[in-house]
Amino acid sequence: MTVSIQTIYDLAIFKSLKPESQEALAKASLVKECSPNTIFQMQDERCEFVGFVRSGSAVIFRLSANGNEQIISVLTPGMHFNTVPALDARNNVRACIKAISPLSLLVIPVGLFRTLLQSHADIAYIILTDFAKRLDHLVQLVDELSLHSVRGRLALFLLNQAQEKQHSKAWTQDEIAAHLGTVRDVIGRTLRAFIKAGLIERKNGEIVVINQKGLEEEANF
Amino acid sequence: MDQSKKLLMKINASLCVHCGACSYLCATGTIALKGTDPTVDKPEQCTNCGLCEEICPTGAISLPFFIKLQANALLGIS
Numbered sequence A: 001m002t003v004s005i006q007t008i009y010d011l012a013i014f015k016s017l018k019p020e021s022q023e024a025l026a027k028a029s030l031v032k033e034c035s036p037n038t039i040f041q042m043q044d045e046r047c048e049f050v051g052f053v054r055s056g057s058a059v060i061f062r063l064s065a066n067g068n069e070q071i072i073s074v075l076t077p078g079m080h081f082n083t084v085p086a087l088d089a090r091n092n093v094r095a096c097i098k099a100i101s102p103l104s105l106l107v108i109p110v111g112l113f114r115t116l117l118q119s120h121a122d123i124a125y126i127i128l129t130d131f132a133k134r135l136d137h138l139v140q141l142v143d144e145l146s147l148h149s150v151r152g153r154l155a156l157f158l159l160n161q162a163q164e165k166q167h168s169k170a171w172t173q174d175e176i177a178a179h180l181g182t183v184r185d186v187i188g189r190t191l192r193a194f195i196k197a198g199l200i201e202r203k204n205g206e207i208v209v210i211n212q213k214g215l216e217e218e219a220n221f
Numbered sequence B: 001m002d003q004s005k006k007l008l009m010k011i012n013a014s015l016c017v018h019c020g021a022c023s024y025l026c027a028t029g030t031i032a033l034k035g036t037d038p039t040v041d042k043p044e045q046c047t048n049c050g051l052c053e054e055i056c057p058t059g060a061i062s063l064p065f066f067i068k069l070q071a072n073a074l075l076g077i078s
């Protein structure tokens, strides 16, 4: 399908580009439509294109050795994928992608994407800005992971709540995050780490402490 | 009484971006899409598995839970 300049302009990431850059993008791009449940990218395959979601949604997931899907994130309109593998030396994609609703993508073949970055400074600049945002996010993540303090505070909180004589209060992750002075994402990640370590279990609307000693060690960390 | 029976996930409509992931992944059919709006269709079928809360990209879903100690937790065995 031929791509109009309007299609490029409709994607927020490209709105501020010069008209000639939008025209070059339109020439290099294709529109790809996928029906729900279509897997249109398999992990470890060669990266063929960079994709920008126009409408619809998709899940990004990795397959474990035993074939289980581990969902990494959900792609929604305005989001994009494969900009990293399109530029790195390995050049293979890290995960599978499956449409979960009728999906419309703008795709740019890898070779043309690289040429566009070399020939149009404003396109290169917005991609670099996006990389900077992601790098900043990763640095924050490393910070959180290396600080450990939330982990310890959450372990203590779970122990205290579990030992309450009357544990009638039901908590949400948002409430715990507010209580411990952090954000919900960190609580969710830490709870998953505790489950993986066999310290707690989540079942039937309950978090059950199954290894009190282990959780106490986390609390004292 | 089983306290968990009282708990049900909540969807904060103002945070929802209508991606449909919660309804797609819910194995019990608890969440259905009305148009593009996720709605709790069959609350009695929810198993509190937590998948919808985990997958929602915007944190629009909250699933409350109780916190308790397992009887033999001191031994670290389940």
Ligand code: SF4
Pocket: B009, B025, B026, B027, B028, B029, B030, B031, B045, B046, B047, B048, B049, B050, B051, B052, B053, B063
């Ligand atoms: S907690 Fe599980 S069963 Fe209940 S609505 Fe969410 S995904 Fe469905």
Ligand code: SF4
Pocket: B011, B015, B016, B017, B018, B019, B020, B021, B022, B023, B038, B055, B056, B057, B058, B059, B060, B061
């Ligand atoms: S996963 Fe979250 S954002 Fe997506 S439809 Fe469900 S509630 Fe809305």
